[in-house]
Amino acid sequence: MTLLVISNLSVYFPTDSGLVKAVNSLDLTINSGEAMGIIGESGCGKSVLGLAITRLLQESAIIKGNITYQGDELLSLDIEKMRKIRGRNIGMILQNPSSSLNPSMTIGWQIAEPLVTHRKIKCKKAMDKAIELLERVKIKDPHKRAKQYPHQFSGGMKERALIAMGLANEPQFIIADEPTKGLDIAVKKEIVKLLKQIAYQKTMLIITHDLSVAKEVCDKVGVMYAGELVEIAPANGIFEKPLHPYTRGFFDSIPARGLKPIRGNSPSLIDLPQGCRFHARCDSCTERCIKEHPPMLEHNSRYVRCFLYA
Numbered sequence: 058m059t060l061l062v063i064s065n066l067s068v069y070f071p072t073d074s075g076l077v078k079a080v081n082s083l084d085l086t087i088n089s090g091e092a093m094g095i096i097g098e099s100g101c102g103k104s105v106l107g108l109a110i111t112r113l114l115q116e117s118a119i120i121k122g123n124i125t126y127q128g129d130e131l132l133s134l135d136i137e138k139m140r141k142i143r144g145r146n147i148g149m150i151l152q153n154p155s156s157s158l159n160p161s162m163t164i165g166w167q168i169a170e171p172l173v174t175h176r177k178i179k180c181k182k183a184m185d186k187a188i189e190l191l192e193r194v195k196i197k198d199p200h201k202r203a204k205q206y207p208h209q210f211s212g213g214m215k216e217r218a219l220i221a222m223g224l225a226n227e228p229q230f231i232i233a234d235e236p237t238k239g240l241d242i243a244v245k246k247e248i249v250k251l252l253k254q255i256a257y258q259k260t261m262l263i264i265t266h267d268l269s270v271a272k273e274v275c276d277k278v279g280v281m282y283a284g285e286l287v288e289i290a291p292a293n294g295i296f297e298k299p300l301h302p303y304t305r306g307f308f309d310s311i312p313a314r315g316l317k318p319i320r321g322n323s324p325s326l327i328d329l330p331q332g333c334r335f336h337a338r339c340d341s342c343t344e345r346c347i348k349e350h351p352p353m354l355e356h357n358s359r360y361v362r363c364f365l366y367a
Contacts (some may be wrong), residue, residue, distance in 0.1 A: 060230060060260050061087040061110070066122035068102070068109050075327040076119075077106040081284040083122070084353070089229075092256040094263045094275035094292065098307070098323065102284040103264045104152070107232045108208025110262070111149050112139050126230070141200060144175035148228035152235035154215030158207040164191070164218050171225050190221040194251060213244035220251060231255065232262045237270055249273050272296050282305045283324050283334040290359040300361045302339045333363070341365060 060201060068080040079102045088091045095103045108114045110124055112131060123166065124131040126147070143149070151157040159167055162185050168190055178186070184203065191199035194217040207215060216236060223231055236252060237245045245267075248354035252274045255261065265271055271278050271292065278295050280288040288301040299305045306319040321338040330337065336346040345364055356366040 059086055060089045060091075060127065061085075061262075062123075062125045063106075063110070064125070066106075066109060066124060067120070068105050068114065069119040071117055071119070072327070076327045078284055078329060081329075083286055085279060085286065085289075087230075087260060087262060089260055091277060092261040092263065092275045094271035094278040095281060096265055096268060096271050096278060096307075097128040097281035099266060100323065100326075101281040102326075103281050104234050106281075106344075107149070107234050107262065107264050111147060112145050113143075141175065144171055144225050146228050146230060148223035148231040150219050150223040150224065150231065150233040150236055152211040152238055154207070154212065154219050157219060158215060160207050163204055163206055164210065168203075168218070168222050168225050168352065175226055180199065185282070186225070187221070190224055191218070193224070194218075194221045195247070196221075211244075213240055213247065216240060216244075216248055217251070217344060220248075220255070224255070226260070230260045230262070232264070234264045235266070236263065237265070237267055245270075248349060268296070268308065280307070282307075283329065284326055285334065285362070286353070286360075287335070287362040288360065289353075290361075294359065300356065300359065300366065301333045301335075301363050302341050302365075306338070348350070 063083060063085040066080055066083045070077040070079060083106065097103050106168045109120060110131065120132060126142065130144065165184055165187045165311045168187035170184040172178045172186055173180060188203050191202055196202050196214060196217050210218060233252065237248050240248060244308060247272055256274055263271065263274055278290060278292045279286050280301065282303045288295065288304050295304065299308055309315065309317040310319060318339055322332055332348050333346040333351050336342045339346065343364065351362050351364050353360045353362050354366050
């Protein structure tokens, strides 16, 4: 069953230097029970996508297109109804725990507060639920930890606390934005294990630059480059045989594959090139790639934005 449909979504940000086209004409469907990964380099627009779904973008953002969640068109909902959906139905695990957690509130209350606000649960019961959630995300001595503040938590524990906050209202759909960013290898393994457990029970959108996270947790993966999706495929297929030249180059640039860098730089989101956005860096570039912008093409039950598969 389809849970979320994104149609022709564009997100732009006005700046003194020009219009930053962070997301461009993006289409994506996420089915119930699916763990969808969005991968790409920093600055490609993947985090903006997550914030657009939850309508947490800055007020100056220009948003076009449609985002439909269980029949509700999210971009046209009034603020109060959107707040209820965000609180009850869509959970958000934000990146950077240090800035996402309130330093002046206990961890327990930061988890419990949404339950009081959105579920109208009494404070005592909400705190009991917060302790239960801390235990669920494998934080030892949850009764004690619930009374502590963010500065008393390690980086890995802060990330676990953010995950607990995202799970608090038992949302059907969870968006996790860079859930392992800045964590050491041992802690990252623990967080990935936890995300896999959650993915068995929920529908998830995992936004990450870490290929190992997407490979271990996700059923399907979308690759973003310069504000648009360039490939969508089942996770096992895309990691075994990537199709788009950018996807292949991105995978080859990681340490496990030899650290072979892609030549050149990503284009400016203010001044996007004509034609394929990857053409200046692509070894398979043709005259058509320079002049025409490729659509998403279906190829063996996968989707790829490249004329090589036309």
